[in-house]
Amino acid sequence: MTITTNLKLLYENDDNLWLEETIELLKKRQFNQLDLENLIEELINLWKRDVAKVKGLLRQIIIHILLLQYWQVEYERNYRHWIGEIKTFRYDLNNHLTTNLINKLQEDLENIYQSAVDFMKIKPDLIIFLEKCP
Known part of the structure; x- marks a missing residue:
């Protein structure tokens, strides 16, 4: 063998x-x-995991920015928490970013934004916000 x-x-x-x-x-x-076959598979899975992680962190940042900007009903009670979440998610995102991942986020920004908007649509009494990523 x-x-x-x-x-x-x-x-x-x-x-x-x-x-x-x-x-x-x-x-x-x-x-x-x-063992190239399994090594390649592991590298592909690592890339997918990294992309999913940074996309999820960016989505959370966008969601909390949208909450701050548009959800007036809950603003007074929650804005400090939302600001803290934005800072935490930004810190975590910056710790994971590489040049390749930054490029991937830029490519996928509109889709990431749309997933954040979709999440926000379930909030009651939400003022309409931009459908396209500003």
Whole structure:
């Protein structure tokens, strides 16, 4: 059995150990021994997770900005909380951003905004706000 075959089996049984072994092979530049199929799958999943995370954080920022700007019924009782949430989400977003993720957010900004608007539409007594991302 080759090292690559062993890695494939390891991936099925202990993905943490597979990751440790893969990292060691990369450090040693033993690229021919890598389990490329599963490595590619993991990198794709990592990218998807990162994109989902930053999109979710940006959506939360937009929702809270919309709450601050447009939901007057709840404003007095909640505005401090909303401001705190915006600051927290911005901090978390900035900690996750890379150049590639910034580019992805810029590409998807209108969709992210629309999902925030959709969420806001369930709020009672909400003044109409911009349907397009300003």
